Amino acid sequence: xxxxxxEVDQGRRAFLINGAxxxxxAMVPGAGRAFADTEVDTLGTQVLAPxxxxxxxxxxxxxxxxxxxxxxxxxxxxxxxxxGTGVKTALLQVAAERLEVTPQSIRFLTAxxxxxxxxxxxxxxxxxxxxxxxxxxxxxxxxQLLLESAARQWGQPVDTLSTRDGNVLGREGRSxxxxxxxxxxxxxxxxxxxxxxxxPEHFTLIGHSMPRLDIPGxxxxxxxxxxxxxxxxxxHARVIRPPRRGSQLLEIDQAxxxxxxxxxxxxxxxxxxxxxxxxxxxxxxxxRKGYEVARWSDGNPLPDARNIHQLLTELPSRxxxxxxxxxxxxxxxxxxxxxxxKQYLMHGSIGPSCSVAWFKDGVLTVWxxxxxxxxxxxxxxxxVGLPVQQVRCIHVEGSGCYGxxxxxxxxxDAALIAMAMPGQPVRLQWMREQENLxxxxxxxxxxxxxxGMDGSGRLQHWNTELWTTPxxxxxxxxxxxxxxxxxxxxxxxxxxxxxxxxxGDGDRNVVPLYDVASSxxxxxxxxxxxFRTSAMRSLGAHINVFSIESAMDQMAAQAGVDPVQFRxxxxxxxxxxxxxxxxxxxxxxxxxxPGPGSGIGFAFAxxxxxxxxxxxxxQVHVQRQTGEVMIDRVVTAxxxxxxxxxxxxxxxxxxxxxxxASWTLYEQVDYDPQGVRSYDWSGxxxxxxxxxxxxVEVELIDQPGQPFLGAAEIVQGPxxxxxxxxxxxxxxxxxxxxxxxxxxxxxRE
Amino acid sequence: xxxxxxxxxxxxxxxxxDMPLLYALRNHLELNGxxxxxxxxxxxxxxxxxxxxxxxxxxxxxxxxxGKTVRTVEGLGSADKPGPLQAAFIDAQAAQCGYCIAGxxxxxxxxxxxxxxxxxxxxxxxxxxxxxxxxxHMRIFSAIKAVxxxxxxx
Numbered sequence: 001x002x003x004x005x006x007e008v009d010q011g012r013r014a015f016l017i018n019g020a021x022x023x024x025x026a027m028v029p030g031a032g033r034a035f036a037d038t039e040v041d042t043l044g045t046q047v048l049a050p051x052x053x054x055x056x057x058x059x060x061x062x063x064x065x066x067x068x069x070x071x072x073x074x075x076x077x078x079x080x081x082x083x084g085t086g087v088k089t090a091l092l093q094v095a096a097e098r099l100e101v102t103p104q105s106i107r108f109l110t111a112x113x114x115x116x117x118x119x120x121x122x123x124x125x126x127x128x129x130x131x132x133x134x135x136x137x138x139x140x141x142x143x144q145l146l147l148e149s150a151a152r153q154w155g156q157p158v159d160t161l162s163t164r165d166g167n168v169l170g171r172e173g174r175s176x177x178x179x180x181x182x183x184x185x186x187x188x189x190x191x192x193x194x195x196x197x198x199x200p201e202h203f204t205l206i207g208h209s210m211p212r213l214d215i216p217g218x219x220x221x222x223x224x225x226x227x228x229x230x231x232x233x234x235x236h237a238r239v240i241r242p243p244r245r246g247s248q249l250l251e252i253d254q255a256x257x258x259x260x261x262x263x264x265x266x267x268x269x270x271x272x273x274x275x276x277x278x279x280x281x282x283x284x285x286x287x288r289k290g291y292e293v294a295r296w297s298d299g300n301p302l303p304d305a306r307n308i309h310q311l312l313t314e315l316p317s318r319x320x321x322x323x324x325x326x327x328x329x330x331x332x333x334x335x336x337x338x339x340x341x342k343q344y345l346m347h348g349s350i351g352p353s354c355s356v357a358w359f360k361d362g363v364l365t366v367w368x369x370x371x372x373x374x375x376x377x378x379x380x381x382x383x384v385g386l387p388v389q390q391v392r393c394i395h396v397e398g399s400g401c402y403g404x405x406x407x408x409x410x411x412x413d414a415a416l417i418a419m420a421m422p423g424q425p426v427r428l429q430w431m432r433e434q435e436n437l438x439x440x441x442x443x444x445x446x447x448x449x450x451x452g453m454d455g456s457g458r459l460q461h462w463n464t465e466l467w468t469t470p471x472x473x474x475x476x477x478x479x480x481x482x483x484x485x486x487x488x489x490x491x492x493x494x495x496x497x498x499x500x501x502x503x504g505d506g507d508r509n510v511v512p513l514y515d516v517a518s519s520x521x522x523x524x525x526x527x528x529x530x531f532r533t534s535a536m537r538s539l540g541a542h543i544n545v546f547s548i549e550s551a552m553d554q555m556a557a558q559a560g561v562d563p564v565q566f567r568x569x570x571x572x573x574x575x576x577x578x579x580x581x582x583x584x585x586x587x588x589x590x591x592x593x594p595g596p597g598s599g600i601g602f603a604f605a606x607x608x609x610x611x612x613x614x615x616x617x618x619q620v621h622v623q624r625q626t627g628e629v630m631i632d633r634v635v636t637a638x639x640x641x642x643x644x645x646x647x648x649x650x651x652x653x654x655x656x657x658x659x660x661a662s663w664t665l666y667e668q669v670d671y672d673p674q675g676v677r678s679y680d681w682s683g684x685x686x687x688x689x690x691x692x693x694x695x696v697e698v699e700l701i702d703q704p705g706q707p708f709l710g711a712a713e714i715v716q717g718p719x720x721x722x723x724x725x726x727x728x729x730x731x732x733x734x735x736x737x738x739x740x741x742x743x744x745x746x747x748r749e
Numbered sequence: 750x751x752x753x754x755x756x757x758x759x760x761x762x763x764x765x766x767d768m769p770l771l772y773a774l775r776n777h778l779e780l781n782g783x784x785x786x787x788x789x790x791x792x793x794x795x796x797x798x799x800x801x802x803x804x805x806x807x808x809x810x811x812x813x814x815x816g817k818t819v820r821t822v823e824g825l826g827s828a829d830k831p832g833p834l835q836a837a838f839i840d841a842q843a844a845q846c847g848y849c850i851a852g853x854x855x856x857x858x859x860x861x862x863x864x865x866x867x868x869x870x871x872x873x874x875x876x877x878x879x880x881x882x883x884x885x886h887m888r889i890f891s892a893i894k895a896v897x898x899x900x901x902x903x
Contacts, residue, residue, distance in 0.1 A: 083846070084844075084845040084846025084847065084848075084883055085845065086845070211839065211842065212842060212844070214844075214847065215838070215839055215842060215843075215844050215847065216828035216829075216831065216839055217828050218844050218847035218850050218851075219822070219828075219831065219835045219838045219839060219844070219847075219850055219851070219854060220782075220822060220823065220825075220826060220827050220828045220831060220835055221780055221781045221782035221821065221822050221823040221851060222781065222828060223781050224781070224847065225781075225784075225848065227784065227785070227848075228781040230779065236776075261765070279764075279765075279772075279776065280772050280775075280776050281764075281765060281768045281769070281772040281776075282765070285765075347882075348882050349848075349882060350784075350786050350792055350794050350846075350848045350849050350880055350881065350882050351784055351785070351786060351794065351846075351848040352785065352786070397846070398846075398848075399846050399848035399882075400845055400846030400848065400882055400883045402882070429785065431788060432786070432787040432788055432789065432792075647842055648842075651842060651845060651885070651888065652845075654884065654885075654887050654888065655845050655883045655884035655885055656884065657884065658884030658885075658886055658887065659882070659883065659884040662884070680787060680789055680791060681787060681789070681791035681792055681880065682791060686880060686882065687884075687886075688877045688878075688880065689872075689873040689874070689876040689877050689879075689886055689890070690873045690874060690877050692873065692886050692887065692890065693887070696887055
């Protein structure tokens, strides 16, 4: 994310005021550079120490990550959050490994603007890379400082000391706890660029599966989610939304709602409406009455869904050149041109967004399942007109989000309602139809490919034109919070800016990793859009990998070469080749499809071309009578660098396979000029148990000692592409319009 | 006043007679297991058992469950002493965000109690009403199969 400079500045000020970090900020090495360096990373945080690893770049103080004291023992902080991927457990493993303590002895806290470092958003498969790397180094450095402290106290050489279970051990049977050793150690210091080394073969936690901390509570009715929070005297709220964006409230019979049993208030500010009641069911009934009696203006019309991919080429936009090299227009002996399309998708969290807020003694506290407590805090503070230090955002788990869903907006709703009910905590949850109609969607996209190949089966040129709406409408001002649009004094969203390469936005993974001498790739970034769109797992990589790997299959067929062989002969990255070869071997490639209506497909990508590697092979068959697609077998090999928790990695990859299959086969937001029709699960069908892949095999390639590359999004693109290749083979024609099989393949228009 | 028998205990509740069972369980008995997902019986996050049947607690009025036995995931065991299905879900690490999981377990419980040896197809069909968005289905399926294979009466 490229924030505007004033927003960056505000974030930094907030951070400094918040913690003790303001003290001594100018007295530490690197502080001068911190003020001169205004680089902002892709997650909206500011780089203060460019030479440090991971999120130490943005949060260089050791005590931002680890504190040790008498009262709480060892406390470890992360600015990232648990979104259901298991990162909380994996981060704890990393910290415990390097502190050389048991995970159980650590008090581990996730994002809270009053307590933890600002790591921006938990997004983009960055958590292990950013926070995992920071903890890997910070924990080892803290342990080293404790060793040195004990060595000083005992007058023993530091290299004769060791640590076990939170104790420093010395010669002559001497021992002291970490809490004793920390006396005389100043942890409020910049981390060093170099950390004590530990050979990966000595890891006892990293690389070993540890059961997730949260699962026992989640299978037994524990209060695991923000939806489960209960505060003393907590009230329940529901919002009443306009029929569509741009609708203005004309009138509402306030009395008829406020007379309802249990209703305390109708919150009304311009076109913003919410009901507050003592009991949740009473709030829901009042909300329903509100929908019945409110009258609205028409609002913005929606386009005709059938023309959306044409419309994308006609709306106001900015063009971003991505690649331009060689002679992309030189004629090639072989080639393929096509147009690939994708529809709007929903995050579709199973639990509609929820938040609890409490405005008490001048401070607004918001419990939220946001991906970024700090950006949210700044947005809410601006929206409600409070100084940022009087707003505290605390992350509490919600239902899996898969990107920018309704979490931030629901938090904004709770904040607005709590400000209207001072002194009383308020719980707000969206209804299913509110989630489906108001969450930011994943963009509809159009990709035009022109790929050329020479006579010897080598890629000659790769030209792509891409049309997309934004994938990163994150909270950089109050106007990015949807409820603020409805207020009497509405806020305007900051202008849309795409995430730059190599991470990319709609253009994520648009550049093939294959060896190609000539290429011209452009992104047309559509800035005025019929729908609000933002980040959804893998952003543009879903369609871009689908497009690239469809083309690779087409070119392999033209070259008369096996598709796996064709990929290998155009690819030099050794780790890329390794996942492809590993997958092919595990699958038993080459195999012939068992018969008519069956197909086998292969695909590969390295996420963002800089993160995790994934190759995948898929076998499908199509039920002739119903057009139903059955996934018979999926085999994948992944390389995400040093593996922290093998079972957690497997869980992410398995989940990605199933979710990507659902997106690719079935999903699209249905709408017409009157409105969105996908307001419930019947209007937005996703995969259910009977359509599950019959067999899934995940092969892990560990890279001991290599950087953590992140796992949560690596499979979305490759699974889509392998499915597309398999299904195209099964039905005997190239399928290029997603979703592939919503109504059964042969029933498609 | 409505009398509800939940997890073997009678409760007298002074609630609106049209209140769905889901809200009675969550807000008046403070049971977190059943979750609001859609309010339409399309996702199964709110699944509990009434008698020996899995039901969408978001659709059933609490009054309609009066005089019947209601079971929620809390009735199967606790984090410290999980019941067989709960233990199998922990063993298989069959959750990502986990929001759907209590509903999944209750629907699976109803199957295991009524069909001693369900086939793979029967399990998939039986679980079809419940949605998971994280894609944890393969592990949920394995956890259920593990309990079926163990022969333990869940």
